[in-house]
Amino acid sequence: MQILHPFSGSIQQYAEQTIDPDLYRPDHCPQCEARQPLRGHGFYRRTLVDAAFDGVIRVRRYLCGGCKRTVSLLPEFALPWLRFSIAVISLFLVARLLKGLTLAAAALAAGQAAMPYQRGQFWIRRFNKQAPALSVSLVPLAAPAAAADFVSRALAMLEAIGWITAHRFLFSQLRTHLLGWPHSLVPPGRCTTLTSALPGS
Ligand SMILES: [Zn+2]
Numbered sequence: 001m002q003i004l005h006p007f008s009g010s011i012q013q014y015a016e017q018t019i020d021p022d023l024y025r026p027d028h029c030p031q032c033e034a035r036q037p038l039r040g041h042g043f044y045r046r047t048l049v050d051a052a053f054d055g056v057i058r059v060r061r062y063l064c065g066g067c068k069r070t071v072s073l074l075p076e077f078a079l080p081w082l083r084f085s086i087a088v089i090s091l092f093l094v095a096r097l098l099k100g101l102t103l104a105a106a107a108l109a110a111g112q113a114a115m116p117y118q119r120g121q122f123w124i125r126r127f128n129k130q131a132p133a134l135s136v137s138l139v140p141l142a143a144p145a146a147a148a149d150f151v152s153r154a155l156a157m158l159e160a161i162g163w164i165t166a167h168r169f170l171f172s173q174l175r176t177h178l179l180g181w182p183h184s185l186v187p188p189g190r191c192t193t194l195t196s197a198l199p200g201s
Pocket residue numbers: 029030031032033034064065066067068069
């Protein structure tokens with residue numbers, strides 16, 4: 001199970017801080033009733049691309065002595081299963097879908113001038129599909145924006161809330177992914193209920 005690392009500094013600061021397993025050790029298991037601190041259980045590595053970073057980060061893992069399952073602390077600037085940071089993806093989507101820039105200009109705005117246009121199209125496709133659910137899910141954090149369609153509304157709400165803050169809420173409270181889970185990774189829990197309550201989302 002992935003939970004979010006309660007950390008919001010630079011990627012470099014993150015790399016320095018994850019060396020100490022005690023710093024952000026969860027005091028109990030989020031998956032069972034065992035009320036004991038989790039044990040450090042090494043790291044897994046994942047790639048990440050941000051404005052000033054393109055490389056591998058380590059994600060701290062813990063093991064529950066009760067249920068023997070692992071918990072990993074994903075830094076909140078990164079999204080599960082996507083290589084690019086929330087900052088990069090959000091800059092691209094806002095430039096393309098809210099400001100109406102071309103794919104190339106939106107990639108430039110996101111600091112990814114050389115990226116293949118298919119990548120941007122993939123993010124747009126995912127976001128278009130997820131926008132109705134986001135517009136509903138984010139209501140506790142922001143009044144629904146007056147907008148012509150779900151995509152504009154979701155973008156306006158994300159901009160008002162802040163993308164990382166919105167992601168923290170969606171991921172921690174609803175197990176919802178900003179760009180939607182791929183079918184194979186949908187976690188059990190409320191997001192399934194929410195999605196099925198919104199036909200066509
Ligand atoms: Zn447990």
